[in-house]
Amino acid sequence: MVEGRATEQPDDQRPVTGGHRRLKASLFLLGCCAAGLAPHWLEPGRSLVPSIVLAVLLGGYSIRTVLLDPPTIAAPPEATDDSGVATEADLPSDLPAVDVVVAARDEQAVIRRLVERIANLRYPAGRLLLWVIDDGSEDRTPELLEELQGREPALRVLRRSREAGGGKSGALNLVLPQLQGRWLLVLDADADLQEDVLERLIPWAEAGGWSAVQLRKAVANPDTNLLTRAQSMEMAFDAVIQQGRLCAGGVAELRGNGQLLRRDAVLTCGGFNEATVTDDLDLSMRLLLERQPIGVLWDPPVQEEAVLTLPALWRQRQRWAEGGLQRFLDYAPGLLSDRLSGSQKTDLFSFFVLQYMMPVMAAADLAGVIATGTPPAMWPFSIVALGLSGIAIVSGCRRPSEGPPLxxxxxxxxxxxxxxxxxxxxxxxxxxxxxxxxxxRLVWVKTLHHGAEEEPQTVEADPELATEGGAL
Structure with missing residues (x-):
């Protein structure tokens, strides 16, 4: 294993670090609360008008997004030998080099399985490397990686201290200068991929001129309980929305696990932002502002474990929400500039209102009901949004799909x-x-991966006790 630290980035390439965070968040909170409370002081006949207007305008945009059919993507013909068995030797000779990158902290339950899965991917010999950054693991992860290096020639292992800082972004920045491939595929340690994923993904990304591609995320354990089943539906819902936004002239976003990135595009953006708790969402914004397009591929998917308990879900979603809102606060000037097209701005505005403003306005509306005794005013907007979500869930779960059954x-x-x-x-x-x-307070909390353990733990690391700098 190689000890290392992240390289220093030039000042003009460093990602935004989020100045005046509390002021920006306070202004956003006050604005949403004012919008949610104001209808309670209107005449009874007019109190629903703002919500109805929002429901019609944003609901109309959203239904168009949900119902748009994504372009059909045909799988390339499978290379086979005379017996009809797929072979690596007959793969296209012009496929570019790819680096698979994984930041791993305390992943003894899944790391062996991951390395074996990557070793089984079909890709030309010598053009695929697996880089694992051992992010200060304190379990058996280092021992397992050392053992695996002895029999997997494509495996490269870097190690950094647990106190190195920067979370998953810091781990990715450590390996970035050492990568040589045209593409890097970022995976979580619990990822599961089909053997033909690269031979289908790379040509599609090259032909489409994409700077990044997000694979559809599929839940590997949907039948564990109702919560994992709901998360499986949510992932299908998300992929439908992402593809619909692209088809409507909007933008798509990275989702961390299963994101294919063109190395030169990442370098153009200054690497990964170590001042955010959601490296994927932050990088999505910087790629957008650099006019580097992101695509979404429905099949083949990347599989991952869903969290098993409500407390684990609550902690995970707090991190997602914080990073998601922070990127809009950080990059607002660029998002309002002429670097984006009109359709992209419309898409981002609609998404921002639906995903971040509407829940805060709904909470303020509830407070207004309690304070004034007047009827709720936001319900038409909320009902339309949830109804469209149901349509997107049905649309996604009924699509033909590879991977675990939806x-x-x-x-x-x-x-x-x-x-x-x-x-x-x-x-x-x-x-x-x-x-x-x-x-x-930057605290990166990893989601526990259980793998095939007979008695998996069901409690994530406590955010208040987590060490800064841990992999996501």
């Missing part, structure tokens, strides 16, 4: 999926309030 659609399934999405109406207001009141 949940079968029924009234009960759709109801579960929609009720599950209501958790964002609690997460977003709480995180916004916390960002407005408390100073920024």
């Amino acid at each position: 949940p079968r659609m029924s009234v009960a399934s759709v109801t579960l999926g929609v009720l599950y999405l209501v958790h964002w109406f609690a997460v977003i207001p709480w995180v916004t309030l916390r960002m407005a009141l408390l100073p920024k």
